[in-house]
Amino acid sequence: MTQADDRILETLSDSGLILSPRVLAVNTDYSRHYLSTRLGKLHDADLVDRVDEGLYQITDHGRAYLNGDLEADELEPEP
Template identity: 80%
Template sequence: MTQADDRILETLADSDLILSPRILSANTDYSRHYLSTRLGKLRDAGLVDRVDEGLYRITDRGTAYLEGNLSADVLENENI
């Protein structure tokens, strides 16, 4: 997990919206390309869902991670 991953999850959770990498980029210090790459990793880990092409929302697993109920160590062992 990276600092960007935390920002992505926090932004999705705080907004409670379905967002694109472009919108996330406009609200963070990361490029759209980098966020697209990280969103793919977060999707593979089950922390975000791709609702449609280029649109993402946080999952219950992502919320559990933010709340401290899913450790980064567990995700590291899953190669995130």
Template identity: 80%
Template structure:
């Protein structure tokens, strides 16, 4: 997990919206390309769902990670 991963999850959680890498890029200090890569990793870890082509929302597991109920070490072994 990276600082960008935390920022992505926080932005998705705070907005309670389905967002694209482009919209996330506008609201964070990361490039759209980098965010697309990180969203793929977060999807693999079960922290975000890919709702449609290039659209993502946070999952219950992602919410649990943000409040400390899922440990980052557990995500690496998934």
């Protein structure tokens, strides 16, 4: 998990909206390309859902992570 991941999840949670990497880029200090990459990782970790092509929303797991109920090391794939 990176600082950008936290920012993405916070933005999705605070807005309550389904957002694209482009909209997230406008509202954060990260590029659209970087956010697309991170959203893919967050999707793999079940922290965001891909609602449609290029559109994402936070999941219950994502909210649990933000609330401190789910630790980052619990998200990492086991070797």
